């Protein structure tokens with residue numbers, strides 16, 4: 001895995017700036033989240049891009065909260081954002097955690113300069129009227145009747161706005177640019193609005209708050225950001241940010257560079273909509289393992305390395321597209337294949353009695369924890385005894401051809417242990433299979449053929465006496481449609497929720513080495529998928545595992561299919 005991914009158009013721009021000495025060879029980036037929700041996987045692309053570039057170029061990066069809207073911000077969001085950024089491997093400390101609100105005084109001074117220079121005015125139109133006056137993409141806007149207020153009057157009104165003399169929504173400060181500009185963002189954008197609300201950081205000092213489009217570019221400029229990397233929807237805003245810097249005659253002019261946001265099939269990426277899922281109880285919480293939040297992915301068992309690798313593989317582009325969820329899972333499996341310890345877990349247990357195995361005998365098999373990696377010699381102890389559990393679907397009473405697992409009279413290999421042959425099937429009154437009887441071949445110890453006879457099937461198992469009980473949670477996509485917004489008229493994305501996104505298996509049997517599984521540690525339950533002990537709900541007495549991802553690689557299959565010539 002590389003921390004220095006192949007170059008891309010953003011790195012090429014920076015290389016060129018470094019060559020020409022544009023910013024004195026300095027590279028400074030920022031990630032500017034609004035603390036109104038938990039970060040999702042789309043944000044990780046932006047974080048990894050901004051902070052990864054700064055790190056690779058020996059530069060600096062800031063996390064700068066866009067805390068310009070005091071009404072929607074909460075401390076839990078701030079805490080979770082910092083936890084997620086650190087989890088991705090980017091260091092945060094006092095000096096690189098900043099806030100738009102750190103600049104409120106300076107922004108206010110800059111606004112006064114624009115007013116004094118005749119470049120901003122106080123407008124008494126309502127927000128609705130401002131929208132009507134703005135025109136459309138095909139029609140120019142109309143000047144507000146308040147547009148030509150004298151400077152002194154603007155200064156006086158703006159000061160009184162700040163003092164709290166006017167109610168919310170009664171006045172705004174607007175930049176005076178061009179109501180006929182083909183770029184709507186330049187049609188006298190609003191800079192300040194009146195909001196009588198206390199701010200988590202500045203308390204009641206302000207009752208006017210800057211809009212993002214006014215605050216963002218100036219914060220970048222005041223902070224010394226060299227390359228302000230953001231998503232494509234801000235491309236049309238760049239002329240406005242440039243215009244502000246020009247009108248303010250700021251000494252430092254950051255270069256904004258836009259890239260296509262990450263979209264993922266079956267996945268919503270909008271904090272507002274994710275909040276709706278939480279608030280309406282469609283998921284348990286922001287970190288529900290089905291959520292596309294970083295905390296959800298973490299709890300599900302994703303590693304930060306897999307997520308960063310995915311961002312690298314996807315790369316940066318100038319055109320929006322939707323990435324196949326199967327690609328994320330493919331990258332994840334590659335990461336977990338290396339990282340995950342192996343263990344045995346029976347999800348749907350069927351009792352098997354080995355008739356010719358001594359009643360009280362226990363054999364301990366010492367097997368590798370990481371059989372995929374010869375260099376790692378850690379082992380685990382797997383006990384074997386007369387009664388074991390196997391997976392119910394590893395037995396068929398009337399098997400079709402080519403079924404190589406257990407069936408009456410058939411022989412299979414128990415992973416790492418012995419060959420067994422099924423001799424008898426026990427059913428209850430309703431005809432349901434409750435128990436199998438088998439014999440084992442003592443000569444096949446360690447799963448080796450004693451006489452060269454071939455056994456095609458190998459199944460996993462757990463010794464009944466030694467098994468530990470656990471709850472396993474299996475997940476499917478949160479939405480049934482690849483595009484969650486593809487809905488019938490009058491419906492919203494809620495109608496596409498997958499009713500089967502969570503399956504609870506409460507009666508699972510695990511091998512005893514899993515008793516001390518640490519939450520967050522990745523396992524492969526052989527033949528069943530990658531699992532992780534749940535950080536919230538798993539305790540030594542009651543183990544709960546989340547399935548991170550199954551073993552079946554749909555991505556590789558798909559690639560193979562596409563590569564095959566059409567029949």
Ligand code: ATP
Pocket residue numbers: 031032033034035040041042043045046066229230231260261262263269270271272
């Ligand atoms: P949301 O709709 O989820 O709230 P947002 O863009 O409003 O998204 P912010 O907190 O403002 O959320 O996002 C911080 C930064 O993350 C922005 O600079 C934005 O460009 C970037 N970002 C958000 N979503 C994505 C995405 N899907 N892919 C890449 N970058 C993203």
Ligand code: MG
Pocket residue numbers: 034
């Ligand atoms: Mg935003």
